[in-house]
Amino acid sequence: MARPVKMRRVEFFPDTSYFIPAGKPKCKVEEMNLKVEELEAMRLKDIEGLNQEECAEQMGVSRQTFQNIIDSARKKVAIALTEGFAISIGGGNYTSKHCSFTCRDCGHEYEAGYEQDKVRCPACGSEEIACNKRGAVCKKHCIDKKFRID
Template sequence: MPRPKQCRRVGLSPDSTYFKPAGIPTRSLQEIVLPIDGLEAMRLVDIEGLYQDQAAKRMGVSRRTFGRIIDSARTTVTRALVEGMALRIEGGAVEIIEERTFVCSDCQHIWKLPFGTGRPKACPRCQSTAFRRDDTV
């Protein structure tokens, strides 16, 4: 019996979920699906600059599972670009984190903000700009 899929914590909800080559009608395109956990894996490593073991922790999966998720996501995106396929972002065993958590490096204040509200300008307690995003706290 297959083990139930473990939910991966994901700190993003993508604004665009469908990408396709310009000027080609959708009906003549082949479509490939990028799961949301795959996009999150690439975001954590390629944009936030985390090491894979840190990113795995952030998503609540093992290092080995994370490696599989990100390898598969990169292959999917590369195939879409190289083979001119439409890319749909959806699905995956994910639990979307509704809020982002920030930690102030100066006063250690922790606060949460919903997605889509932009990056805060300063710590609401001490006005320091030395704070970081950390969804693990």
């Protein structure tokens, strides 16, 4: 059995999540998907100027995991820029500091630490969970689009 993926903490969510080279129709451009945590890694390191240890701590991962995330992000952006690909930002294994969850069955409050915590209470296993920010899974800060209310 594979080891569960630990969620990466993300604080920044872009307003624009799709970039396309000028003058190219969307239907004729290949797309590169940049995960939300990859964008966060680049933001922390390249814009905020934090060192690797600070970035890793802020995202709640090891330094090696942070290095793997940022290496992947930079490679994807470099390929997109040199090959003329569109860049789509979305998906990944992330959570934010904005939301914590409460199990409606046992009352356990927690932050999602692993992928399965998005849908199941780590204390009792119930799938009756709610985001504490809105009482139901919230639109902006919760972990994955498939759990959002539109």
